[in-house]
Amino acid sequence: MRDTLVLQTNKIGKYFYDPVKFKVLDNISFDVKHGEFLTLVGKSGCGKSTLLYILSTMDTEYEGELIIDGESLTNKKTDRLAQVRNEKIGFVFQFHYLLPEFSCLKNVMIPALKLGKYSYKEIEHRAYQKLEILGIKDEALKPASKLSGGQQQRVAIARALVNDPKIIMGDEPTGNLDSKNTQIVFEIFKQLTQEHDQTIIAVTHDNDFAKASDRTIEMMDGKIINLNKQWD
Amino acid sequence: MKRDVNSEIAFTHILSRKKQTLVASLGVTVGITAFVFLNSLILGFNRFFDDQIFRSMPHMRIYKDDEISKSLVSKKDSSTLPVVVNPKFLNKTKNLINPQLLVNEMNHQPDVVAAAQWVSVNLFYTSGKTQMNGIASGANIKEADAMFDITSTMVEGKAHNLESVTNGILIGVGIAEKLNLRLNDNLTVISSIGASKVMKVVGIFKTSNSISDKTKSYMNLSAAQQLLREGPSYVTDIYINVKDPDKVAQYKPFFEKLSGYKVEEWKEANETFVAASKTRSVMMRSISGAILLVAAFGIYNILNMTIMQKLNDIAILKATGFSGKDVIKIFVSEALIMGTFGTLIGLTLATLLVNLVSHVYVGGDIGFFPIRFEPSIMGLGAFVGILVTTAAGFIPARNAAKVDPVEIFRK
Numbered sequence: 353m354r355d356t357l358v359l360q361t362n363k364i365g366k367y368f369y370d371p372v373k374f375k376v377l378d379n380i381s382f383d384v385k386h387g388e389f390l391t392l393v394g395k396s397g398c399g400k401s402t403l404l405y406i407l408s409t410m411d412t413e414y415e416g417e418l419i420i421d422g423e424s425l426t427n428k429k430t431d432r433l434a435q436v437r438n439e440k441i442g443f444v445f446q447f448h449y450l451l452p453e454f455s456c457l458k459n460v461m462i463p464a465l466k467l468g469k470y471s472y473k474e475i476e477h478r479a480y481q482k483l484e485i486l487g488i489k490d491e492a493l494k495p496a497s498k499l500s501g502g503q504q505q506r507v508a509i510a511r512a513l514v515n516d517p518k519i520i521m522g523d524e525p526t527g528n529l530d531s532k533n534t535q536i537v538f539e540i541f542k543q544l545t546q547e548h549d550q551t552i553i554a555v556t557h558d559n560d561f562a563k564a565s566d567r568t569i570e571m572m573d574g575k576i577i578n579l580n581k582q583w584d
Numbered sequence: 585m586k587r588d589v590n591s592e593i594a595f596t597h598i599l600s601r602k603k604q605t606l607v608a609s610l611g612v613t614v615g616i617t618a619f620v621f622l623n624s625l626i627l628g629f630n631r632f633f634d635d636q637i638f639r640s641m642p643h644m645r646i647y648k649d650d651e652i653s654k655s656l657v658s659k660k661d662s663s664t665l666p667v668v669v670n671p672k673f674l675n676k677t678k679n680l681i682n683p684q685l686l687v688n689e690m691n692h693q694p695d696v697v698a699a700a701q702w703v704s705v706n707l708f709y710t711s712g713k714t715q716m717n718g719i720a721s722g723a724n725i726k727e728a729d730a731m732f733d734i735t736s737t738m739v740e741g742k743a744h745n746l747e748s749v750t751n752g753i754l755i756g757v758g759i760a761e762k763l764n765l766r767l768n769d770n771l772t773v774i775s776s777i778g779a780s781k782v783m784k785v786v787g788i789f790k791t792s793n794s795i796s797d798k799t800k801s802y803m804n805l806s807a808a809q810q811l812l813r814e815g816p817s818y819v820t821d822i823y824i825n826v827k828d829p830d831k832v833a834q835y836k837p838f839f840e841k842l843s844g845y846k847v848e849e850w851k852e853a854n855e856t857f858v859a860a861s862k863t864r865s866v867m868m869r870s871i872s873g874a875i876l877l878v879a880a881f882g883i884y885n886i887l888n889m890t891i892m893q894k895l896n897d898i899a900i901l902k903a904t905g906f907s908g909k910d911v912i913k914i915f916v917s918e919a920l921i922m923g924t925f926g927t928l929i930g931l932t933l934a935t936l937l938v939n940l941v942s943h944v945y946v947g948g949d950i951g952f953f954p955i956r957f958e959p960s961i962m963g964l965g966a967f968v969g970i971l972v973t974t975a976a977g978f979i980p981a982r983n984a985a986k987v988d989p990v991e992i993f994r995k
Binding site: 401405408410411430431434435436437438443445449450451452453454462463466467468511523 | 897
């Protein structure tokens with residue numbers, strides 16, 4: 353399993369048209385293996401977030417091809433893409449993005465309820481498990497808006513994990529956290545790749561975070577300049 | 585039990601915005617209340633006026649129509665000439681042939697509720713030197729009572745007294761007052777062809793129409809025939825009541841064919857009335873429709889606002905695998921919940937209101953306020969209410985489904 357590919361991109365390119373036509377991504381091709389902890393780095397505006405949104409299947413206007421888990425997702429119907437996101441991809445955002453009206457537990461449960469693979473009771477149990485892994489089981493029944501930033505981010509990670517996705521994508525997952533919480537999140541990611549064979553793809557500005565990952569792809573001006581950045 | 589996550593999200597959204605939900609639902613409540621109330625009002629009014637009409641008029645009347653001679657006989661071939669004559673009425677009598685058989689035949693029809701032989705006589709009621717003109721209806725009192733419910737209008741005596749008194753007469757209160765008549769008094773009537781007869785007042789009735797109270801009377805068929813100097817088989821009209829008076833136009837050709845005579849239905853005889861009741865219905869329906877439309881806009885507005893506030897949430901839902909269809913389901917469910925809630929309260933309120941108003945005494949001929957409560961209106965109200973709110977919810981929900989999560993996350 354370790355050496356098989358979970359995600360491939362083939363010559364992905366993308367344009368922005370507003371205010372002028374501008375090529376944000378150019379000829380992006382790389383592979384990601386199962387269980388890999390991959391980080392994307394580069395200066396602001398180099399297109400790494402744009403690339404992540406394409407990888408996440410949410411952005412469908414691009415050239416080239418995207419293959420996740422052996423399935424080409426280019427030009428697929430939006431309903432199918434939603435299914436793929438639900439089943440195979442977990443998201444962690446910079447600004448936590450929980451649903452404020454729901455309890456932490458519900459927030460974690462919602463993607464699993466959508467998937468409908470398990471019964472309600474089992475989903476509840478699994479959600480508790482994930483919250484326990486992240487050390488916030490005690491906060492489970494509090495409304496999401498009552499938690500601190502670090503706690504909210506951990507709930508968001510639990511939500512990303514609940515369907516045991518193949519890939520977890522993070523857009524600056526630690527961008528809003530202090531060093532202690534950053535360390536916690538990093539440890540969790542590391543553990544997921546090593547023990548559960550899940551793949552992490554994270555966009556980050558944090559060099560220490562990137563350095564500690566398995567592999568770092570560096571981008572500049574919409575192109576990959578280094579497929580495996582070596583830190584000195 | 586496997587709970588549907590979409591409706592769970594919809595419920596949570598609604599419960600976390602109780603005040604907004606309540607306001608939107610109240611809009612629907614007002615709309616539905618007005619809708620049901622106004623429709624009950626139309627129904628009540630129309631029934632009331634129909635009843636008024638059917639007090640003095642049958643659903644259908646079979647009679648012998650006047651025939652007019654042809655004024656021109658065109659020439660058949662070169663050897664004959666065309667003939668021109670003055671047009672003339674051909675019938676010598678308005679008598680229907682074998683009326684008893686016709687009535688029996690009519691009574692056998694499944695849609696016929698009542699059929700009665702009828703002879704109308706123009707006459708004068710006289711008392712000393714005072715004379716009043718009027719119209720007497722000669723009929724079998726049993727049949728007539730079944731049709732027009734004369735018994736309920738009696739103020740003195742009984743309608744069925746006519747059965748035992750062959751020269752009995754039932755008169756309106758207007759006649760009784762003017763001619764100073766009481767029960768069991770004698771009254772001389774003179775028909776338009778000069779036949780006079782002494783009748784005995786066996787009953788006095790009071791209808792809601794003062795003109796008919798001053799002119800109308802009922803007598804036995806035989807008495808009316810005598811006043812017209814005709815034999816016992818002389819009958820000019822057959823009155824028919826059917827199950828559904830609104831369908832008379834459909835029955836008409838059938839009965840014309842069956843009887844071989846002309847059939848006149850009540851709608852033809854009361855075109856003004858029918859037009860007025862149609863106008864009334866259109867008016868009330870447009871008012872209630874307008875109110876419902878306003879309520880629908882309320883739902884539309886609130887849902888639109890909610891979606892604007894929840895762009896972030898929608899983006900998250902989409903990112904975690906909810907499709908556009910799911911988003912539509914969530915927000916349409918919210919509209920549906922608000923609509924159902926508002927409709928239920930509206931129906932309850934309308935029931936109370938209709939009940940209350942139906943106990944208001946207006947007096948006069950009307951009595952209690954003519955409003956009618958019917959389950960079919962409630963059903964229609966519920967259907968329309970839920971349909972309108974769902975439709976109002978669908979438009980903003982569709983917009984929500986189009987939200988592009990990438991655009992939201994980029995900000």
